[in-house]
Amino acid sequence: MSQPIxxxxxxxxxxxxxxxxxxxxxxxxxxxxxxxxxxxxxxxxAGKSTLVRVINLLQEPTSGSVVVNDETFFKADTEAGAKxxxxxxxxxxxxxxxxxxxxxxxxxxxxxVTENVAFALQHSSLSQAQKDAKVKELLALVDLTDRxxxxxxxxxxxxxxxxxxxxxxxxxxxxxxxxxxxxxxDPKTTNQILALLKKLNVELGLTIVLITHEMQAVKEIxxxxxxxQNGEIIERGSLLEIFAQPTEQLTKxxxxxxxxxxxxxxxxxxxxxxxxxxxxxxxVRLSYVGDTTDEPLITGLFRDFNVTANILYGNIEILQDxxxxxxxxxxxGHAEQVKSAISTLADHHVEVEVLKGGSTL
Amino acid sequence: MSQWFTQTFPNVVYxxxxxxxxxxxxxxQTLFMTFWSAxxxxxxxxxxxxxxxxxxxxxxxxxxxxxxxxxxxxxxxRAVPFIILLAAIAPFTKLIVGTQIGTxxxxxxxxxxxxxxxxxQVQVALAEVDGGIxxxxxAVGASFWDIVFGVYLREGRxxxxxxxxxxxxxxxGLTAMAGAIGAGGLGNMAISYGYNRFASDTxxxxxxLVLIFVLIVQLVGDFLAKKLSHK
Numbered sequence: 001m002s003q004p005i006x007x008x009x010x011x012x013x014x015x016x017x018x019x020x021x022x023x024x025x026x027x028x029x030x031x032x033x034x035x036x037x038x039x040x041x042x043x044x045x046a047g048k049s050t051l052v053r054v055i056n057l058l059q060e061p062t063s064g065s066v067v068v069n070d071e072t073f074f075k076a077d078t079e080a081g082a083k084x085x086x087x088x089x090x091x092x093x094x095x096x097x098x099x100x101x102x103x104x105x106x107x108x109x110x111x112x113v114t115e116n117v118a119f120a121l122q123h124s125s126l127s128q129a130q131k132d133a134k135v136k137e138l139l140a141l142v143d144l145t146d147r148x149x150x151x152x153x154x155x156x157x158x159x160x161x162x163x164x165x166x167x168x169x170x171x172x173x174x175x176x177x178x179x180x181x182x183x184x185x186d187p188k189t190t191n192q193i194l195a196l197l198k199k200l201n202v203e204l205g206l207t208i209v210l211i212t213h214e215m216q217a218v219k220e221i222x223x224x225x226x227x228x229q230n231g232e233i234i235e236r237g238s239l240l241e242i243f244a245q246p247t248e249q250l251t252k253x254x255x256x257x258x259x260x261x262x263x264x265x266x267x268x269x270x271x272x273x274x275x276x277x278x279x280x281x282x283x284v285r286l287s288y289v290g291d292t293t294d295e296p297l298i299t300g301l302f303r304d305f306n307v308t309a310n311i312l313y314g315n316i317e318i319l320q321d322x323x324x325x326x327x328x329x330x331x332x333g334h335a336e337q338v339k340s341a342i343s344t345l346a347d348h349h350v351e352v353e354v355l356k357g358g359s360t361l
Numbered sequence: 362m363s364q365w366f367t368q369t370f371p372n373v374v375y376x377x378x379x380x381x382x383x384x385x386x387x388x389x390q391t392l393f394m395t396f397w398s399a400x401x402x403x404x405x406x407x408x409x410x411x412x413x414x415x416x417x418x419x420x421x422x423x424x425x426x427x428x429x430x431x432x433x434x435x436x437x438x439r440a441v442p443f444i445i446l447l448a449a450i451a452p453f454t455k456l457i458v459g460t461q462i463g464t465x466x467x468x469x470x471x472x473x474x475x476x477x478x479x480x481x482q483v484q485v486a487l488a489e490v491d492g493g494i495x496x497x498x499x500a501v502g503a504s505f506w507d508i509v510f511g512v513y514l515r516e517g518r519x520x521x522x523x524x525x526x527x528x529x530x531x532x533x534g535l536t537a538m539a540g541a542i543g544a545g546g547l548g549n550m551a552i553s554y555g556y557n558r559f560a561s562d563t564x565x566x567x568x569x570l571v572l573i574f575v576l577i578v579q580l581v582g583d584f585l586a587k588k589l590s591h592k
Contacts, residue, residue, distance in 0.1 A: 058499060096502040106497035109592050110516050119511065120501035151591035167501065 003070060004031035005175060005207050006055055011064035013050050013231075014079070024050040025061070026231040032209060032224075034174075037201050039222030039239070040211040041254055047231040048211040052177050055209065056098045057091060068094065069174070096123070099168030103180035105160040107152040113139065113163050114148045120170035138166040142196065158189035165196065176200065178210045182217050194220045215258035219243070223320055227251045239319050244289040261285075261326045264313045265355060268328055273312070274356060281332040282358035284342070287351040290322045297348060298329075305341040307333035328355075372560030382554060388570065390464050391546035394536040395574075398471035399529055405476040406528070409435055410483025411509060421495060421508055431480075439477040443535055446470050467536070467544030475532045482524035490516045519590035526582025530575050537571065547571050 013025040025047045032038045042048045053059035054066055057073055065075040073091070075084040086094065107116050117135045124131060139145050142162035152160055161181060168176055178197065182190040198221045200206045210222055218225055219239070226236040227250060235248045246252045256262045265285065268274055274283050301307045309329045316325040331338050342352050367374050377383040409431050415421050416428040441449065447470045451461040454469040490513055498512045514521070537548020547567045555564030 056500060058496060092502040092504060094502075095500060098500070100497070100500040102493055102497060104491075104493055106491065106493040108494060108498075108512065108516060110518060110589070119498070119503075122507065122511075123502060123504070153592055164497075167497075170501070 005034040005036075005069055006030070006032040006209070007065075007067040008051070008054060009065045009067075011051065011054055011066070012062045012079075013047070013054065013059060014062040023231050025054070027064075028228075028231070028233055030226060030233065030236075032207060034207055035201070035205055036224055037198070037208045037210060037222045039218035039225045040209065040228060041213065041215060041218055041225060042211075042228035042250075043213055046228040048228045049179055050231075051228070052179060052209055052211050055175070055177060056095050056100065057086070058100075060085075068098070092123070096120070096171035097173045097175070099165075099171075099173040099176040101161065101164045101168050101176070101178050101181045103183045105152070105157075105164045105184075107160055107163055107167075109152055112149050112151055113144060113155070116152070116163055117166045117170055120167045124171060134170065135166075138169055141169070142166045156189075157185050158192060161185065161189075161193055162196070165193075165200075169200070173206070175207045175209065178208060178212075180212055181210075183212065183214065190214075190217065191220070197221055215254040219258050219317065219319060227254065240289060240322055240324065243317070243319055243324050244287070259315050259317065259326065261313075261315055261328075264315070265328060268312050269356065271312070273310070273330060277330070277357045278332065279357075280335065280338075281330050282338060282354055283328070283330050283356040284358075285353040285355055286327040286329055286345065287325070287353070288349060289324050297345065297350065300344075301331070301341045304344070305333060305337040307331050307338050307341040370562040370566065372554070372558070372563045373566050375560075376550070376554060376563060382550075384550070384566075384570075387545060387547050387550040387567070390544070391533070391536055391548070391571075391574070393464060394467055394471055394539060394544060394546055395529070395533055397468050398475060398536070399532055401468065402472035402475035402532070403479060403525070403528070405472065406479025407483055409476065409480035410487065411513065413480065413484040414487040414513065415509065419492070421499070422505065435477040435480045437477075438473060439481065443470070443474045444538055446474050447539065462543040464544050464546070467539035471532065471535055471539055474535050475528060478531065479524070479528045482528055483521060486520035486524050487513050487517045489520055519586045519592070522582060522586040522589065526578060526586070529578050529582070533571060533574055533578070 008028065008030045011025050011028045012023070015022040015024055028051060030051070040048045040052065050059055054061050055068065057066065061074060061076070062079045063076045063081070066073040071086070071094070072084055073086045073094070076082070108119060111119065114135055117138055118131060121131045121134060126134060136145070139148055142165055144159060144162055144166065147155060147159060152163065155163065176197070182193050185193060194217055197208055197210070201208050201221070210218065212218060222239050224237070225239050225242045226233045227242070227248065228234070229250050235242065235246065235251045242251060243255055246255055277283060298309045298311070301309050309331055311327055311329050313328040314325065316323050331341065333341070338358070345352050378385050380386065412427065412431045413435070416424040416431065450470055450473065454466050455461045457469055458466050460466050494516060495508060495512055498508050503511065536544070536546050537551070540546055540549030540552055547570050551564045551567035554560060555567060
């Protein structure tokens with residue numbers, strides 16, 4: 001296995017306030033592989049911002065170890081124990097290879113778009129002419145060439161975030177940290193920014209750490225997901241694993257925000273068809289991941305078992321080029337045959353959850 | 362016209378234009394005091410103001426001891442009424458400029474009188490610079506001085522001009538009080554040659570001249586603050 005580009009181990013971040021101690025991050029370990037788009041999801045206050053700030057030491061952990069690109073930035077076994085800390089000068093140099101974008105863009109208001117991007121290049125070894133060319137190239141990349149001489153106050157939110165992305169990419173970083181970067185944007189702009197991040201990930205091989213409370217954003221571009229709550233990672237895995245088999249309640253809640261399936265179940269339950277479910281009918285939810293969808297299972301139910309499937313609602317997501325679906329279906333037929341149909345579905349890795357009826361099964 | 366002026370403002374004319382008690386001398390003295398004490402007091406205030414922001418607990422170089430020092434020095438100097446400061450630091454003034462009376466001597470208490478006021482104003486102005494912008498600068502590897510000059514002073518530029526205007530106006534007020542230690546200027550003209558000699562025309566003309574100074578400072582300050590702001 002390759003060495004992770006970011007290895008956070010046993011990270012604790014504790015804030016001491018006047019009379020209380022806040023454990024913002026509790027013994028968290030995260031390893032992020034080169035080329036990952038790693039989504040960290042959680043509600044505000046979960047500690048996700050604090051955790052990612054540890055990567056470039058904008059937030060120094062109380063204890064734990066931070067290794068980026070095989071270089072130890074920080075290591076301390078306990079709060080009082082001996083600390084290894086990268087020198088301030090080296091840290092500044094390394095930070096230039098870790099781009100960061102923020103929810104509120106954090107652009108320099110008194111500088112033009114060009115100057116904002118150039119600010120990140122002031123310690124670069126490039127000549128002035130090369131820097132100018134670099135800024136132009138970056139602005140072309142984020143499609144802001146015609147805004148070069150404007151000030152941030154003259155730009156829309158999406159444009160500001162694109163300036164911030166250009167600034168973050170100025171020193172050709174290998175890592176980009178996105179701290180709620182789309183949370184202040186409207187859905188359309190959010191998708192444009194996410195598409196841009198995905199493009200950077202694919203074309204430049206940029207490793208992206210995406211923290212957000214919007215599962216939708218994670219769903220669009222992440223390949224791995226960690227869910228944070230109260231300073232701890234409660235669940236993690238590939239995007240598919242998390243979406244297909246969430247175990248924690250919070251994870252399920254987040255997924256629900258992206259799929260709305262629970263809301264659909266509630267709405268459909270009130271429809272006459274489901275309200276007046278006949279004795280030989282059963283209202284079920286079918287969930288499946290991937291290959292299963294290639295087989296005409298629903299047709300097969302009728303062909304093989306004489307069971308009709310009335311699809312009331314369907315939600316199929318393509319995550320990481322793999323379909324993940326949920327169908328709300330009313331199955332009707334002979335009890336025995338419905339039973340066989342359900343077990344056949346299960347054999348094909350379709351999860352069947354009976355929502356109403358089926359007392360005879 | 363000239364005869365009307367002589368009759369209406371006899372005392373103003375009596376003071377003359379040049380000479381120790383002349384109007385031009387008073388104006389020059391006021392400008393001299395304002396300029397140099399604004400320069401010294403301003404620099405000192407700027408250093409303390411920036412120091413307060415960067416050594417604060419949430420600053421870029423938190424330092425409890427330095428912050429405490431900056432804070433206390435500013436608070437103590439601000440607490441002393443200027444007219445008392447003038448007298449209290451007389452020996453110190455003598456040490457620095459060799460005399461404790463006159464226009465040059467007034468520069469010491471004026472600078473020390475205005476700097477804590479300015480320091481607090483600068484502190485407030487710079488505190489308005491969004492912490493997120495500072496963090497973003499740190500994230501692109503900006504150094505300490507990049508952040509002081511490139512972020513704080515650059516982003517706070519317009520606000521600093523605005524508070525400088527306020528400070529400069531109150532400094533003009535202080536120069537008038539410095540007349541008490543024989544510093545001259547328009548304040549001295551208004552009090553010593555006007556009020557004390559029942560020459561109200563002199564008082565009025567001196568007042569109007571001070572008002573004109575204040576107005577010019579205000580207009581220029583507002584213009585610059587607006588021109589340099591892109592928020």
